[in-house]
Amino acid sequence: MNIFKRILKIGQAEIHALVDMMEDPISLTEQGIRDMKKQLSETTESAAKVRASIIRTENLITEKEQEAIQLGEKAKLALTKAQENELTSAQGEKLATEALLIKKRILEDIKALRDDINEYESKRDEIYKHIEVLQFNITKWEKELTTLRAKQKVNEAATMANQHMANIDSNSTLDMLQRVKEKVANDEALAAAYAEIAQSKIELPDERKAVQDELTALKKQMGID
Incomplete structure (x- = not known):
């Protein structure tokens, strides 16, 4: 039954510390979920096979139980015929004994088959537990994956902002x-x-006034009134 023990132990380890060291935790988580789903499919198939074995064995037990009842009736019939002188006592006892011997072997077979069913049911229960663990872990890590994706978007946005800030001179x-x-x-x-x-009002200098005195002196020099 080693095949039933090949269950991914992703839920039994310290996952978060491991994820921190991963370069691409989202891709690895997605791969882990795919692996678990594959194992779930294989384990479910194994459970179906074990259940089929139980059903076949139960049907076989039912058939053998009917056969054992019939052999018991044959033994009674042989003794009855001997009492009614249809058979001699020796013949009746011989036939009854043979029927009871076969019945005994069949009852031993039935006991062995019941032991097989107990073993099958034990294995079936073990497989069902593995299925429950896988289903739980798949649900858990699908939720974790959603959280990881959201965190990645936030981290990418923060990284981009930091890169822009770092590029500023x-x-x-x-x-x-x-x-x-x-x-x-x-x-x-x-x-x-x-x-x-x-x-403000700016007054410009008057050029005519600046040369007036010089004009008067020139006129006086020339005898012009």
């Missing part, structure tokens, strides 16, 4: 921000200058 970012700050300051200063020009 902090120095270039600070330089860019400093240039933005300087541009804002320049724009503010330029805006203030325009505001001052708009709010």
Whole structure:
């Protein structure tokens, strides 16, 4: 019955510590579930074969029990015929004895067959326990697989975000921000200058007035009033 002991022991080990060391825990978990389902199919087939053996043996016992009853009736019939002088006493006893001997052998066969049934039922119960363990573990690890897939998506998103953060050049970012700050300051200063020009009246120098004295002196020199 070694074949019935080839059950995956995935539920009997410390799985989480093992998974942490795996490069691809999801693929390995999926493979483990496939292996368990295959073993479940094989074990279920074995259980069906053992159950078929039990049914065949029970049917054989029923047949032999009927045969034993018939032989007992033959033994009675032989003795009855001897009493009714249809057979001699010796013939009747001989036939009855032969029938009872065959009946005895059949009853021994029936006992052996019942022992076989007890063994089959013990093996059947063992197989059913293996089936229950496999069904439990398959259900358990299908749920675990759903959780692993969800965790993988979260980890992939976090990894991507970390990669983006790691690819940022902090120095270039600070330089860019400093240039933005300087541009804002320049724009503010330029805006203030325009505001001052708009709010103040600027008087331009009069060039004619600047040369008036020189014109008067020239006219006096030339005797022009």
